[in-house]
Each structure stands twice: as C-alpha cells, then as structure tokens.
Amino acid sequence: MSNSSSAKRQTGARRFLSGVVEGFYGRPWTMEQRTELFNREQQWGLNTYLYAPKDDYKHRMYWRDLYSAEEAKQLMALISAAQQHNVDFIYAISPGLDITFSSTKEVAALKRKLDQVKEFGCRSFSLLFDDIETEMCAADKQAFSSFAHAQVAVTNEVFQHLGEPDTFLFCPTDYCASFCTPNVSKSSYLLTVGEMLLPGIDILWTGPKVVSHKISVESIEEVSSVLRRPPVIWDNIHANDYDPQRLLLGPYKDRPTELIPKLRGVLTNPNCEFYPNFVAIHTLATWCKATANGEPSDVDMGDEEQDPCYSPHKALTLALTDWLQEFMRTDQPGGPCRPPARLKKESSDEEPMQTDMGECSYVPGPGENPLYTAEPLTLDDLRLLSDLFYLPYEHGTTARTMLQELDWLKNNGCTAAETDKTEEWCSRAQRFDDMCEAVVQMFNRLSNAPNRSILYDLYNYICDIKSGVGLARAYVKTLGGQGRPSAQLMSDDPEPWGFRGGLSGEFQRMLPGHGNRDLFRYPPMTAVYCMRPYCPEDKMEVQRIFRQMQGAGEGKVPPMTQPPLICDSLSAGDISPCSQYALILEDEIGVCGYALALTDAKPAAAKIQRAISDSVFEEFPSLITVQLLPRVTDPSPAKHMIGRLLSSIRSSGSRGVFCELRQSDQRMLDFYNKLGSFKLIQVAGLPRDILAMATSL
Template sequence: MSETTNSSKMFLSGVVEGFYGRPWTMEQRKALFRREQKWGLNTYLYAPKDDYKHRMYWRELYTSEEAEQLITLISAAKEHNVEFIYAISPGLDITFSNPKEVAALKRKLSQVCGFGCRSFALLFDDIETEMCAADKEAFSSFAHAQVDITNQVFQHLQDPNTFLFCPTDYCAAFCTPSVRESSYLHTVGEKLLPGIDILWTGPKVVSNDISVESIVEVSSVLRRPPVIWDNIHANDYDPQRLFLGPFKNRPTELIPKLRGVLTNPNCEFEPNFVAVHTLATWCKSSTGQKDVSMDGEDQGSDYNPQEALRLALTDWLIEFGMADQPDVSRAGSGCPKREPSEEEPMQTDEYVPGPGENPLYTAEPLTLEDLTLLSELFYLPYEHGPTALSMLRELQWLRGNSSAAVFDSVAPENAKAKEWRERAERFDDMCAAVVQMFNRLSNVPNRTILYDLYNYICDIKSGVSLARTFVSSLGGCNPPHCQVINNDPEPWGFRGGLSGEFQRMLPCHGNRDLFRTPPATRVYTIRPSISKDKSEVLRLSKEMQSETLQQVTLIGDRLVDGQLSPSNHCDLLLEDETGLCGFAFALTDAKTAMIKSQYPEMMLRDFPSLMAIQIHPRVPDPNIVKQLISNVLSSLKESGSNGVFCEFRSSDKRMLNFLRTLGLLHVLNVEGLQPGLVLMGTKL
C-alpha cells in the first residue's frame, strides 16, 4: 500500500475487547464510548473471545433480541464518534474450501451490516495451523486459504469503512524462521487485497517494547503498515495479575508508521481507566496536543509515561468519589433495598457516642498517593512499579541479613544491626501504607470500581501483611498470633492453590515468584578456566557434538580444543555438584582466528567478536546460563567490541532453542554461509 493511500485513512486509536473471559456488559461498552470521545480516541473493536456467536458458534445468526442489543451498541458508538468494528473468528472449525462455509460467513456479516455496522474484522488468531484434507487439496498453504476467504468476504461487503485481518502468525515470535523470511507473512502481504489492514502484536504476544525498526521490517513484508493489537495491559492469561501502569515502551515515532493502535486491556472493565487514558495521551503527543512534560522517561519523545500516569490517576481519583448510580450498579444485582419495619422504627436523631465510648467510624478519603501506590503494586507485565521494587529489595536484604537482627539483641549499637533495624522500620512503613491504601479503597463511594479491584487489593494486602509479620519475627518482635508463619497455617497464609504447588515443583519456577530472578534448582559455580580444565572442556564439547551428527567446521571448535586462546576474562566455566556442565569462551577480534575471510566484511564490522557456548542438557536453569553469557558479553563490551556472533551446527536444535528462550542472542541472516551453519549474535 502506498504512503499516500495510508495517510488518507483515519489513524485507528482505541480499544479492542478481545480477551478470554466474561465479556463486558452493554452499559460498560457505552461508558467506554463516552470515555473514548472525551479523550480523543476513535475506535472500538468488538471481539470478545467468549461471546459464543463471535467465535465458537460463528455460523449462527443473531436472534431478534441480540440484534436489538447490537443495533443499540452500534448506534451508541456512532453517537460518540467511535468507529464500531465487528470482528468474527471462524478459524476454530471452518473448512475454507467449502462454498457453504463461505456463504455462512457472508450471511452472518451481512446480518451485522444490516444493524448499521460498516467496519469489520476477520480473525484467525489462536487456532490450529493444520488444514483438513479438503483444504489441503484446494490450497497450497494455510496462508493462501485464509487470504482467499478474506478477500471474498471483503469484496462481498463492498468496500467497508475499515476491514481488519488478524493473521495466525500475529507476532514476530510466531514467524518461522523470522519475520523477513516468513513464507506465511509474505503470502499474506502479497495476496491480501490492498484495502485490508493487518493486525500485529509486535515482537511477542505480550510485547515489552515495540521498536520503529521492527515495524518497518514487518510493514515491508506485509506491504502495508500494521494496526497494533496491544496486549501490554491484558491479564486474561493470569488471574492473579492486574495492570495499572502507563502505556509505555512504544516511541511516538511509531505513529506515522502505523495504521493504528488498539489496546486489548484487563478483563475487568473499571481498572482499564489507566490503560485507555494513557494510550490517549500517547496518541495525542505526536499531534501537538502535549498533555505531558518533556522531562523524565523516554527523552526525545513528546510522551512521558510517568506524567501520563499521573494525569490518568488524577482523573481516575474523581471517579472513585462518585457514588454508584442505582440504575447501573444495582440493576439485577439481587440486593434488595433495606426497608424500615414496624418493629424497628427508622432512626431520625443523630447518634452521639457517650463519654468513654468508641468514636464513630469515619472513612478516610482516598488520595492520589494511594492510587499511585496501587498502580505501582500492579504495574506492567515485565516490570514492577518503583515502590513494589523497593519493597522487594528491602525484603530480600532483610531476609539475607537476618543474622544482623539476632546480633541486634546483644549489640544494638553494632553498625550492621543498626542498619538492619532502620531498614526493617522502613519496610514496615511501606507495608503500613499498603494496608492504609486498602482500607481507604474499601470505603470509596464508587463500589463498582472497588468490586473490580477487590480480589487484587485483598490479595496484595494479605501478602504484604504476611511479609511484614515475617520481618517482625526476624527482629524478635511478637506478631499477631493469626499471622504467625507455622506448619499449620490458615488458607489465607499461603498463595497459589494447586497451580502454585505445581509451579514450585517445576525446575523453571514461575515469573510471579517473590523475586524477579527465580531461584536455581541446584547450586552452580561460574569460574575462569585454567589449563587443567582443558580435557574436561574437550570431553563436554565432543559429547555435545555427538548429539548433532553433523560435520561442519567451526572457528569456535579451535577455541574449545586449545588451538586458540580466549581473550582476557572471556573464558568462563559453569559447574554444578557433579562437575563441568557448560562453558562460554570468546575472542574479541574474530578476524585474528580466520585463515581466510570466512564471513562477510559487513557482518564482521557489526559483530567483530566470536563466542563459543555449550551447555549440558542437565542444566535446566535459564538464569544461571544468562549470567554466564552476560559475564562474557560484559568483558567483550569493556574491551571495546560492539557485537558478538556464535556458530552452531543447524542440527544442534537443543542449543539453538535453549538460547532463543534466553533472549540474549538472535539468529543472524548472513548470505553465503556454508551449508549446515547457523549464526546467532547480538549488538553490545
């Protein structure tokens, strides 16, 4: 698609209701439209996974009652200048080559078109990629089948306002072998009609960051700029997490290179105030409507996530103070209004406590500081907020230095003991702030927001209280008996249920553990290599090569067998209790080891250093391997290198897959390599 064609279209900005779980109500969607109009967003994509007639029973037409609801919803969107995009997901069981199936799809969308909808989306995400026998005979690939039916539907709808297509490979992580070389994406880009836009989630399903370079790359393959389906605030994959941090790690320089951005946020409606509000601020930041200051994070951009978060929380605080409207919050709730009875006459005089009696309870109002703390405790998928990080660090330090707490009782003026006591008090103050925030939230007038948040704030309050008790016990204090950590706890004294038990038994643990780096399943040692290690290193290397059964000569082999000496501080070994289980050796300048120019000059300019890595299959802990490799990378960077590459035999799939999961190295696309050779590398 040409740049001119794309620029004539409206930049899509708004919300996709595309999560798994209970769909939002009609009233919530109308409230969303009001907010979108107020904040300058323009799009809503209707795609709730658990709406039966959107996905599982996609062939079924809507009943008259359902039709009336959709007509009302589409009208409400138009009233607030929001583009209503109706999505359908037939990919679970459609037979692409069956004309009756195509007719059923057209009939369903024609019905919705009759409701006043003029924008549509056809989604093929999260489905099996294996075609049935009939489709294999009719189409040369899965991509061709999807493109064929999508083009037919698009033409049937006669030039809709917007038409979106969600590919099965909707992020870079799903593309084989890469975005640039994906035959699936190339087919989609080449064969899909130009008027159809394509949804994309970024590098991953839930992308930590989305770079301009990555969008330029996928746009060239798709032959059009994508619409970002952003899962940064989605929580349907983890019922214990909620995301109240700002929209971030997407530079505003992306905006002119995209067709649009739609956030697929938390399942709970009310907590999405922050996600949608900060997205709106991000969208406006590139159009001269600067709502935020330029100092702080993301220098060089008009958007500051922390300032955007402050603006969102300031507006949200007002919502907490609004009492629920009876027709919205109480309708169908099954909560009858309490009526006075003859036996219990209505009290008309104001009660005043007598001398020595408890004063009347007065709820403290919620503050902006409380909401900021709430956001920092439930921040983003890949990071905790500053206060949460501080609490984790303090607890880790207090636990690791608990001997100082014992020493405090016999030598209170000892410097280490004094530091422990001061930090324990600071940790206790942070815990008290969380409990105070919980109490204030529990008494806000807007109960609808509270009910969406309650399970999460109750959980974090319990966890914090338990940690607070633990630190008190380390310091020799007597915690309340109901919170004592013992061998017979109450159900609220532990977290996770059966799922948590399973996770703790697996070698990788879970990324929701107390500390960001999961504990290793065994004790490891990382140390420099010495001359007497040579035979063990060679033995491990030969044992691992026997797995590949592939004769490809590698420069790195000469590093391993001792023909070449690694550069200073670039010869590290990994050992566990049974002996050597891995190594990482590196040369700062790979050219010195080349008999002839084995690799292109351009590649060696970007990746001048060479590293040889081997890890035994008995090492299941990714973090210890990350540490080993990171140490060598740091040494190379200190020596002045700007990049490093590693050689692998293509049959060494175990090591290639393991290293891909670490995220430190990526496959390099280099022309003219000898057959059977794969290069991975990274810039430093």
C-alpha cells in the same frame, strides 16, 4: 472498490485508529460498560472499538449462528451508541476454529452473518484467525496451496462482498514475530499474506511477542515491509486473561511515539475487569496525542525520559488524578450520607413507606462509640496501587523497593551486629514496616470509596496483596526478635490464606524452573527459621536440646564424667537467663536451638568453682552459649542470634564476650572459627578438654 473508498486511500485521508479491542478470554463486558467506554473514548480523543470478546459464543464458537431478535436489539443499540460518540464500531468474527475455507456453503454462512450485522448499522468489520490450529482439512489441502492462501482467499472475498469498507481488519494466525518461521522477513505465511491480501485490508500485529515488552521502530519497519502496509497494533501490554492473579495498572509505555506515523493504528486489549482499565486507556490516549500525524504534542510531557514527546510517569499521574474523581462518585444507593432531600409532602391517610432520605439521623450519646468515619482515598493511594500492579515485565517503584528491602533484611539480619549494621538493619526494617502499613491503609481507604463498581473489580487483587504483605511484615518482625513468630509462618496447619496458588500453585512449585521468571530475582529458598525472645515456658525445651547435644556424636565422653562448662548451668536451667539476653530458634517442627548470655559471668563461674583471673573478666566480662539441633544445617540462624545478643550485650556496657567449648565439639568449634570475630584466648586453669574463645565489643 468504491470510488469514495479508493479516493480516500489514494489521498491518505484514513484516520489513525486508536482505541480499545475487547478481545480477551473470559466474561465479556456488559452493554452498559461498553457504552461508558465510548463516552470515555470520545472525551480522551480515541476513535475505535473492536468488538471481539473471545467467549461471546456467537463471535467465535458458534460464529455461523445469526443473532436473535433480542441480541440484535442490543447490538443495534451498542452500534448506535458508538456512532453517537464518534467511535468507529468494528465488528469482528472469528471463524477459524472449524471453518472449511473451500466450502462455498461455509463462506456463504460467514457472509450471511456479517450481512446481518451490517443491517444493524455496522460499517466496519474484522476477520480474526488467531489462536487456531494451522493444519488444514483434506478438502482445503486440495483447494489451496497453503494455510495463508486459504485465509487470504476467504478474507478478500468477504471484503469485496461487504463493499470494501473503509475499515476492515485481518488478524493473521502468525500475529507476532515469535510465531514466525524462521523469522519475520522469511516467513512464507506473512509473505503470502502481504502479497495476496487486498490493499484496502489492514493487518493486526501484537509485536515481537503475544505480550510484547517493547515495540521498536525497526521491528515495525521490518513487518511493514513484509506485509506491504503498516500494521494496526493489537497491544496486549495490559491484558491479564492469562493469569488470574495479575492486574495491570501501569502506564502505556515502551512504545516510542516515533511509531505513530509508521502505524495504521493502536488498539489496547486491556484487563478483563472493565473499571480498572481507566489507566490503560487514559495513558494510551495521552500517547496517541503526543505526535499524532507528526504534529507537536498538545500535552506537555516534558523531556526527562527517553521519549521527548511522551512521559509514562506524567501520563500515569494525569490518569490517576482523573481516576480519583471516579472513585469519589457514588454509583449505587446506600453510599455516603447526603444532605436530606426536600420533598413536597402530599396529604394522605396512609402511613408513608419508609425510605432512605439520605439523612444521617443517629447521633452518638455521651460515652458511646463515635460514628465510623472513612478516610478519603488519596492520589498517593492510587500511585501505590499502580506500583503494586504495574506491568507484566516490571513492578512499580514502591513494589521494587519493598522486594529489595525484604531481600536485604532477610540476608543481613544474621550479620547486622557483627558488622555494626544493627542501626541500619533496624532503620530499614522500620522503613519496610512503614511501606507495609501504607498498603494496609490504602486497602482500607479503597474499601470505603463511594464507587463500589470500581472497588468490586479491584477487591480480590487488593485483598491478596494485603495478605501477602502482611505475611512478609510478620516475618521481618520475627527476624528482628519482636515477639513470637507469626502463626501463619510456623503452623503446620495454617489457614488457607497463609499459602497461595491452590492446585495450580502447587504444580508450579514442583517444576524445576519455578521462580526463574520472577521480576525480582532472589536466591533459592531455604527452610524458614524464626527467632524470638526466650520466655519461661521455654526452659524445658532448652534443657531437652542441651541434654540431647551433650550425648550426641560418636566417641563422646559420657556427660557425667565431663568437666562442666560455665554455660552449662545456664542451659540446664540452674541459672535463669534474662529474656533481654536470650533467644529461641524455631522451625516448622518446633524449638530447634537457642542462644543465651550473661552480662556478668562471675557468679556462674563461681557456681562450678571455676577459677578465672580478674584480668580475663575485666576484658571479657560476659558469657554466651549457642546450641542447635543437628537438623539445622544452615549456619545463618545461629549467626543471626549471636549478632542480636552481641548487640544487646554491647548496649549493657560490656567490653567483651567469651564462650567455652569442648575440644570434641568440632561442629561448634568450626562455627565460631567461621564467624571470624571470636578468637581463641589463653585462660589459666581451664580443664584440658575445654577451650575458650572471645570477642571484644
């Protein structure tokens, strides 16, 4: 160990590592993006960048290959850029896929590769043995007593070969608590690493899991004791390389600032997309400032949350406020119109080339369409964006509210009228619709933001959430009886944007545990039914269901010999229902039920010469009938239809509603009995086979 390195470690002068690890699977960031990252790190007080892109093939798969002259030039420029911004560039190499630890030739190849990078100006290094098979080859089994011994031996040798650099990181194969057997404190692998790895080498750790929800002080104290040194956290809280439908835009959280003096450092391994990582890195920087080195915070975070030194909510607001300014910067030609540039005109006989001078020359004339003016993006838009794409273990406040409202609207729509919840249901439906509209407007304003680079990284995600919200919005409108159901909800041949997931999604839906890990839990899915107002074109379908149900069931009396019900003329089309008091039920096959009503039942009773006393009509002047095909086994749609009709009839001023049923129609008798609001009433002169049930409004 060099004297200077030894002195620094003995006096504890090594700085807390804080910054970014580019360690995800997928397309690596560009050299320009990395340089931009260094600039941001310097601005925000971060000091480290760990170069470890899994799919840079000379980092992992072809780790033995030296860099070409062109690649060397790029890496040297990158290392120089990091140094200019006071960022420690740590070059990581991942030889664990196929290295033979006992081979001197293999170890020499590893040293040669790192020597080359050292010549580029790099002074900090890392060996990664994550995500590899743990079975050693025959040669290694003869040379080493365990996998941990093999890794430690090579790591120590390389560390000493490089002159024991001040920063040298080791990533173990068991890099989180869930990988340890039987647990952290008794893991023979970690105990060997802690005992044998040279003290100048720091160890990377992701916490309780690969993607850790929370990292506690107690868990860090436990692993530090086993490793005999404080770990460097490789934090995957904002990583999204495991799920192409996720983007994580929430704040750095659930890591108490008490951890800072107990750690060697924290590096975030964020989203694969570069530009959306503004929030992840910005909030980490705020967290690191909270109590760095045990000193008071220079950022006023308040004390309203559990951690008195750091508020994720306030850190997020700081990040989004700064990010908004980034969105407003035009990053490529063809952006918003600018004032015309004043250029000195040089004399020339040639026709000048036409170029964009920045002026908006077109002015619409009278009666012509006005120029499109994009609304500017707002801080509230970015707050909503963050809420919709928050963190792996929780949704943001608005997203949770939308899920809760949709669940309530779906489960309470059928009983709203019966329990006097109609006004509440409509109010909450409008609130849900307003939230959906806010998502649409956010999408529109994001799409028109001047900084197209950020937009392009976000576009697939915001387009997907806009589509999903649109389907939910249409479904709620259908539940409320506002027009025909969405074609996307009902069609047996929908457009591909009407369903999600492709083959992967279909595999998941076939598995028994699908949905068990959703962040918002809801009851198992049933068939989707859509309720809508009756229209004249539905007459034949209503008649078809009426005739089919008249003849259904064993032992039923033929329809021609049965005494008619007052409502039969309504179902048969002899009396046309008013669309305000008539509803149609549809499923994926087609029309499967209906609910019809008359506010004044006297004309229908007179039509079949049914003598009913005026006292009955005074108390129950209105009539209702409901019918469902046998394939509708869920009673909720019928309850929903009755609830809507009762609400409409009550609004007309009616005091009560009655229905007539045949004693042989046990299915509908059970249905009305279970509703609870309809009771049997005595009506003089009814045919022996007919019962009357009624409810007051």
